[in-house]
Amino acid sequence: MKDSIYRSHVLICTGTGCVSSGAKTLKDSLNEELAANDLSGEIKIVETGCHGFCEKGPIMIVYPEGVFYCEVQSDDVAEIVEEHLLKGRTVERLLFKEPMTEEQIPSYQDIAFYKKQQRIALANCGKIDPEDIDEYIALGGYEAAGKVLTEMDAQEVVDTIKDSGLRGRGGGGFPTGLKWQFAKNSESDKKYLICNADEGDPGAFMDRSILEGDPHRIIEGMLVAAYAIGADEGYVYVRAEYPLAIKRLEKAIEDAEEYGLLGDDIFSSGFNFKLHIKKGAGAFVCGEETALMNSIEGKRGMPTPRPPYPAVRGLWGKPTNINNVETYANIPYIINEGVDKFTAIGTEGSSGTKVFALTGKINNTGLVEVPMGTTLKEVIFEIGGGLGQGKKFKAVQTGGPSGGCLPEDYLDLPIDYDSLLDAGTMMGSGGMVVMDEDSCMVDVARFFLNFTQSESCGKCTPCREGTKRMLEILNRITDGEGKEGDIELLLELGEHIKSTSLCGLGQSAPNPVLSTVRYFRDEYEAHIHDHNCPAGVCSDLAGAYVIDEEACIGCSKCAKVCPVDAISGEIKNPFTIDPDVCIACGACEPECPVDAISQG
Amino acid sequence: MKSxxxxxxxxxxxxxxxxxxxxxxKAEIIVGMGTCGIAAGARDxxxxxxxxxxxxxxDxxxxxxxxIGMCEKEPLIDVKLPGKKRITYGNLSEADVQKIITEHVVNGNIVTDLVIARHN
Known part of the structure; x- marks a missing residue:
């Protein structure tokens, strides 16, 4: 507890994104500068979790005005202290500028990136110090757990979650309340509760940011779930590559234990709950629940057939409930605000919100939380600020390596579990990769399949052998050696792998290939029949560059940059490119002062 | 946590x-902290x-x-109560601050002898 009240709070985002763009040195400079100006006692520096707007980090918010500064560097600190903190004048050059209108926006609620968002799971991220349990409690933290433990019986809790329509945010979309009911119904002297924080999709960082920015919310969500199913021990399975998330979670567990919010006889209800952290070694397959439990038990992280489901026979052979980080993060909101308020958000089959990690060729990279039913267009163009460098939208990939790519025609698709499945992709854990006209869809499919193929644990044949064969075909196609019938073979293999693999990894691994064939078949055909990569990505297929002889002024600039000496000619006479030597790297094109070079 | x-x-x-x-x-107190204000003792x-x-x-x-241009009257503070006009007080001492907070911020009565401007 602090003795004095500060007149101003300066929030510095110290999520992983902002730390890597320099938030730690920024904080040190600010500390020094405040001390030099005799302001240390008046102004409090608070380290917070991710604000989501990682593209513009490091981010700083100054309260009570709520001014949002972005891309703040140590050199800017002196000016912020002198001008803003001392004299009350906003440092305008550090304000966010809307990319479309160039308008400066002082308050973050008014930035288009935030305006369209609705934050439940991320409600406190960026607002509180994740290492200070008091700040979480000040915003109503642990009241949901208190209410559940002292005023509700277990079945009431399960029914509430059932009625809320909450579905698993890890990707599967299974109704959470039903899952809890199964675990509750299992008779046993011992039950376990697990939080799946083994986030492994390339480019996804939703769970990481929640753990880093608001770890107590996860503990509270787990408390409620543990009470509902009757578990007295739990694990958070988090990958060791997330050191900051682990550190903050460890601190949070320690503080919660000290306050008696974890341990024995919580809220004098007679309910006990002990929470451990299990660090995963980073295998993608351990995000699958049975593989994850094997890993906790110290066995090799491989899936086992279901049934029996974890709710019947899970960790150490005991009934176990396992949910994703974001799922637990929604629980306190549902308990506090009520089922009606939660179901009012989202669509009929998918209530609530979903967090997405927006990446790829987009202006505003970052973490966004939107109500289910928001269209892809709103997320990409309104929140994401559209594509960079005036490029044209080509596809969006949802669901990470298990999901698929959707073309422009689907931009108006409202995002929910079922609409995405119908379109041939999936919600997944919430990765969203935007691609522009320069992306080759065959190459994209190959990238994701290469990932799942190397992450396949090798236990079942369809996944182990099938993904390998599919990858070989894709490699052949992108190398220019595609054959007639390759597409059909890919489809056949893909369908078989989907229907016969043991776990979710194999069952979804062909999705990137199947969806790109479905929507971008012409690109596959161009690679196979014409030996041409329309996007110019697959270098073995890219056409050689040619020089327009009439336009060429014979300056020789292009010949100087060619790495393979494919360009020759006499000064002041037209130069030529030898198509057999040219590797289509494109280095010559921007060098030409008269734009005489183009790809053939 | 017991209950x-x-x-x-x-x-x-x-x-x-x-x-x-x-x-x-909520109620807001704005202190003039330009160079003129600071020179006239606005920090205190x-x-x-x-x-x-x-x-x-x-709260x-x-x-x-x-x-704000009235350097002559520094140090200045403005008091803005929700839904009320913004009032500027000038030529203040620390004792005046106590009086303004007691009478204006807490009780809602403007301290007329210290007022130098009212805004809409």
């Missing part, structure tokens, strides 16, 4: 600090404002502003 009541008690205790980040409508005025608010445990937003 929900105990949690709520703790919440009330720790909430005060978090109110600084509350963007809702600001400290007096903070001390008085803390002593009385008030008031304290911000600063730059020079």
């Amino acid at each position: 929900l009541a105990e949690l709520k008690e703790l919440r009330n205790k720790v909430q005060k600090e978090m109110k600084k980040r509350d963007q809702g409508t 005025i600001l400290k007096a404002v903070l001390a008085e608010i803390e002593k009385r445990d008030l 008031v937003r304290v911000t600063q502003t730059g020079c």
Whole structure:
């Protein structure tokens, strides 16, 4: 507890994104500068979790005005202290500028990136110090757990979650309340509760940011779930590559234990709950629940057939409930605000919100939380600020390596579990990769399949052998050696792998290939029949560059940059490119002062 | 934690600090902190404002502003109560600050002899 009240709070985002763009040195400079100006006692520096707007980090918010500064560097600190903190004048050059209108926006609620968002799971991220349990409690933290433990019986809790329509945010979309009911119904002297924080999709960082920015919310969500199913021990399975998330979670567990919010006889209800952290070694397959439990038990992280489901026979052979980080993060909101308020958000089959990690060729990279039913267009163009460098939208990939790519025609698709499945992709854990006209869809499919193929644990044949064969075909196609019938073979293999693999990894691994064939078949055909990569990505297929002889002024600039000496000619006479030597790297094109070079 | 009541008690205790980040409508005191203000002693005025608010445990937003052109009348503070006109006080001493907070911020009565401007 602090003795004095500060007149101003300066929030510095110290999520992983902002730390890597320099938030730690920024904080040190600010500390020094405040001390030099005799302001240390008046102004409090608070380290917070991710604000989501990682593209513009490091981010700083100054309260009570709520001014949002972005891309703040140590050199800017002196000016912020002198001008803003001392004299009350906003440092305008550090304000966010809307990319479309160039308008400066002082308050973050008014930035288009935030305006369209609705934050439940991320409600406190960026607002509180994740290492200070008091700040979480000040915003109503642990009241949901208190209410559940002292005023509700277990079945009431399960029914509430059932009625809320909450579905698993890890990707599967299974109704959470039903899952809890199964675990509750299992008779046993011992039950376990697990939080799946083994986030492994390339480019996804939703769970990481929640753990880093608001770890107590996860503990509270787990408390409620543990009470509902009757578990007295739990694990958070988090990958060791997330050191900051682990550190903050460890601190949070320690503080919660000290306050008696974890341990024995919580809220004098007679309910006990002990929470451990299990660090995963980073295998993608351990995000699958049975593989994850094997890993906790110290066995090799491989899936086992279901049934029996974890709710019947899970960790150490005991009934176990396992949910994703974001799922637990929604629980306190549902308990506090009520089922009606939660179901009012989202669509009929998918209530609530979903967090997405927006990446790829987009202006505003970052973490966004939107109500289910928001269209892809709103997320990409309104929140994401559209594509960079005036490029044209080509596809969006949802669901990470298990999901698929959707073309422009689907931009108006409202995002929910079922609409995405119908379109041939999936919600997944919430990765969203935007691609522009320069992306080759065959190459994209190959990238994701290469990932799942190397992450396949090798236990079942369809996944182990099938993904390998599919990858070989894709490699052949992108190398220019595609054959007639390759597409059909890919489809056949893909369908078989989907229907016969043991776990979710194999069952979804062909999705990137199947969806790109479905929507971008012409690109596959161009690679196979014409030996041409329309996007110019697959270098073995890219056409050689040619020089327009009439336009060429014979300056020789292009010949100087060619790495393979494919360009020759006499000064002041037209130069030529030898198509057999040219590797289509494109280095010559921007060098030409008269734009005489183009790809053939 | 023994009961929900105990949690709520703790919440009330720790909430005060978090109110600084509350963007809702509440009383606001704005201290003129341009170079002219600082030269005339605005730092001490600001400290007096903070001390008085803390002593009385008030939920008031304290911000600063730059020079508003009335350098002659510095140090200045503005008091803006929700839904009321913004009032500027000038030529202030620390004792005046106490008086303004007691009478205007707490009781809603403008301290007319210190007022130098009213805004709409």
